[in-house]
Amino acid sequence: xxxxxxxxxxxxxxxxxxxxxxxxxxxxxxxxxxxxxxxxxxxxxxxxxxxxxxxxxxxxxxxxxxxxxxxxxxxxxxxxxxxxxxxxxxxxxxxxxxxxxxxxxxxxxxxxxxxxxxxxxxxxxxxxxxxxxxxxxxxxxxxxxxxxxxxxxxxxxxxxxxxxxxxxxxxxxxxxxxxxxxxxxxxxxxxxxxxxxxxxxxxxxxxxxxxxxxxxxxxxxxxxxxxxxxxxxxxxxxxxxxxxxxxxxxxxxxxxxxxxxxxxxxxxxxxxxxxxxxxxxxxxxxxxxxxxxxxxxxxxxxxxxxxxxxxxxxxxxx
Amino acid sequence: xxxxxxxxxxxxxxxxxxxxxxxxxxxxxxxxxxxxxxxxxxxxxxxxxxxxxxxxxxxxxxxxxxxxxxxxxxxxxxxxxxxxxxxxxxxxxxxxxxxxxxxxxxxxxxxxxxxxxxxxxxxxxxxxxxxxxxxxxxxxxxxxxxxxxxxxxxxxxxxxxxxxxxxxxxxxxxxxxxxxxxxxxxxxxxxxxxxxxxxxxxxxxxxxxxxxxxxxxxxxxxxxxxxxxxxxxxxxxxxxxxxxxxxxxxxxxxxxxxxxxxxxxxxxxxxxxxxxxxxxxxxxxxxxxxxxxxxxxxxxxxxxxxxxxxxxxxxx
Numbered sequence: 001x002x003x004x005x006x007x008x009x010x011x012x013x014x015x016x017x018x019x020x021x022x023x024x025x026x027x028x029x030x031x032x033x034x035x036x037x038x039x040x041x042x043x044x045x046x047x048x049x050x051x052x053x054x055x056x057x058x059x060x061x062x063x064x065x066x067x068x069x070x071x072x073x074x075x076x077x078x079x080x081x082x083x084x085x086x087x088x089x090x091x092x093x094x095x096x097x098x099x100x101x102x103x104x105x106x107x108x109x110x111x112x113x114x115x116x117x118x119x120x121x122x123x124x125x126x127x128x129x130x131x132x133x134x135x136x137x138x139x140x141x142x143x144x145x146x147x148x149x150x151x152x153x154x155x156x157x158x159x160x161x162x163x164x165x166x167x168x169x170x171x172x173x174x175x176x177x178x179x180x181x182x183x184x185x186x187x188x189x190x191x192x193x194x195x196x197x198x199x200x201x202x203x204x205x206x207x208x209x210x211x212x213x214x215x216x217x218x219x220x221x222x223x224x225x226x227x228x229x230x231x232x233x234x235x236x237x238x239x240x241x242x243x244x245x246x247x248x249x250x251x252x253x254x255x256x257x258x259x260x261x262x263x264x265x266x267x268x269x270x271x272x273x274x275x276x277x278x279x280x281x282x283x284x285x286x287x288x289x290x291x292x293x294x295x296x297x298x299x300x301x302x303x304x305x306x307x308x309x310x311x312x313x314x315x316x317x318x
Numbered sequence: 319x320x321x322x323x324x325x326x327x328x329x330x331x332x333x334x335x336x337x338x339x340x341x342x343x344x345x346x347x348x349x350x351x352x353x354x355x356x357x358x359x360x361x362x363x364x365x366x367x368x369x370x371x372x373x374x375x376x377x378x379x380x381x382x383x384x385x386x387x388x389x390x391x392x393x394x395x396x397x398x399x400x401x402x403x404x405x406x407x408x409x410x411x412x413x414x415x416x417x418x419x420x421x422x423x424x425x426x427x428x429x430x431x432x433x434x435x436x437x438x439x440x441x442x443x444x445x446x447x448x449x450x451x452x453x454x455x456x457x458x459x460x461x462x463x464x465x466x467x468x469x470x471x472x473x474x475x476x477x478x479x480x481x482x483x484x485x486x487x488x489x490x491x492x493x494x495x496x497x498x499x500x501x502x503x504x505x506x507x508x509x510x511x512x513x514x515x516x517x518x519x520x521x522x523x524x525x526x527x528x529x530x531x532x533x534x535x536x537x538x539x540x541x542x543x544x545x546x547x548x549x550x551x552x553x554x555x556x557x558x559x560x561x562x563x564x565x566x567x568x569x570x571x572x573x574x575x576x577x578x579x580x581x582x583x584x585x586x587x588x589x590x591x592x593x594x595x596x597x598x599x600x601x602x603x604x605x606x607x608x609x610x611x612x613x614x615x616x617x618x619x620x621x622x623x624x625x626x627x628x629x630x631x632x633x634x
Binding site for chain 1: 319321322323324325331335337338339340341343346351355376395406426427432441459461462463464465466467468471472481482485486489492493494495496497499500501506507508510511516519520522528532534535536538542553558560561562563564565572574591623
């Protein structure tokens with residue numbers, strides 16, 4: 001600390017930081033070199049002030065040089081990440097707390113009574129290994145056809161599965177509280193389907209080949225002129241699909257063909273038939289037919305007409 | 319539908335643990351990148367900043383067109399990069415007609431933008447243009463002194479923010495023990511006017527003085543530039559409060575091989591490795607033998623001389 005009354009520097013030894021709030025730079029700029037020199041001299045004073053405190057700290061001698069213990073920094077700077085959040089207790093921990101169950105440390109070596117030896121609890125040649133049981137005695141409750149060894153394996157699988165599920169649930173609640181352990185990530189493997197828990201079926205190779213055939217039915221030509229990629233199978237029913245109704249109605253069944261024609265007639269003769277029927281177009285078609293009949297030959301055999309000349313039409317929509 | 323994923327290698331686990339939020343944090347790393355256009359001065363500024371902060375900085379060389387720190391949607395790329403590289407400070411340089419030689423210094427909290435300050439660079443002098451004795455050149459990664467001069471840093475809010483950002487940028491790691499021989503650099507920032515800060519980087523020469531405290535001499539080595547304050551963005555009050563929170567508890571240090579017993583009190587365990595007496599490597603005495611023999615010879619000679627002189631004296 002500088003002993004002049006006006007010049008007290010704010011020194012933060014932990015950060016090796018010094019601040020001189022009292023120096024005033026002249027508003028009239030002297031030359032650049034002068035300014036730089038002034039800044040460096042002021043800086044030197046500040047560094048000297050820090051060094052004064054630094055070299056007076058208790059130091060230990062090491063091979064590389066004197067080592068000092070720095071005090072913690074006094075200027076508060078914002079953190080880069082949030083403080084670690086406390087983990088919510090797991091379901092077992094809650095239960096244990098409620099029941100008053102204490103955690104007991106398990107020994108690594110346990111006495112095995114079948115062979116009078118001390119064996120390790122987990123790992124190679126362990127106590128109570130499932131594979132080492134030679135005989136399982138049958139109880140009255142056992143069914144005759146059941147394999148007790150397979151049953152033991154099955155039970156273990158179920159227990160392990162349940163434990164995994166519980167672990168997942170605990171991690172989910174920890175993730176909800178923002179306290180997931182740093183090395184664990186919860187990954188979503190499929191899209192959530194509301195209502196059902198079924199997984200969406202994956203389309204197989206054969207079904208993919210039929211897709212092109214399915215799409216071909218939507219085209220007017222029945223997929224005859226569609227470009228085919230390698231691997232696509234031809235549509236199952238080739239050509240156009242027509243639905244022909246039975247001419248002779250089945251006994252007791254509705255005459256479908258009659259129904260069809262009645263429907264069309266009904267629409268034509270209804271109140272709103274002018275909306276369905278394009279009268280102008282109908283008249284044109286009728287007139288054309290008449291003309292063709294009159295001339296007796298088709299238009300294709302006639303000599304090419306001069307299209308600039310307008311053909312006098314009889315009567316348009318009258 | 320959810321799956322627990324844990325790292326399969328030890329290295330991956332260590333990386334994840336390093337990046338996790340902790341009570342005592344690692345030093346902040348800096349991300350240096352630039353926008354669509356950079357000028358010559360700006361690219362050298364970014365390069366030299368990277369060199370000064372080598373070991374704690376990452377420099378991207380490609381241009382980034384969609385980063386606009388001051389616009390609401392333009393920070394997503396920055397936040398993504400911050401997440402990927404675990405960098406909490408960034409220096410984004412861009413050069414436009416309206417804002418020539420523009421440098422945006424920003425900090426992140428939880429990989430979201432915390433605060434920003436935009437400065438323009440003037441009168442830049444590269445570190446290659448300074449000539450000095452190479453022996454005093456500062457070593458990479460040494461802890462610097464940071465000095466601020468000028469009342470502007472206290473009175474003007476933008477300069478106050480700049481002071482905080484520069485401290486964060488240059489600070490490096492927070493250490494408990496410091497080797498006094500490794501102090502070789504200092505950053506001097508002077509508020510020459512309410513909008514301009516002169517920043518320079520100097521090497522430290524320790525000269526003998528009468529006391530334990532050596533006399534400090536600063537020699538300008540590094541880049542020097544004028545920073546002109548342009549825009550800034552302060553953090554929201556709520557975010558600031560949360561970021562400044564510090565926990566009172568110290569990180570738990572596991573004490574191993576000590577147990578407390580009610581009967582015997584505090585007990586410790588010492589492990590001694592097996593001593594293989596036959597296999598201990600004996601020191602190679604050949605050189606020492608030579609020296610000892612030489613010294614022995616010298617001693618004898620002195621003795622003889624001494625006795626000879628005595629004899630001489632006696633005889634006289």
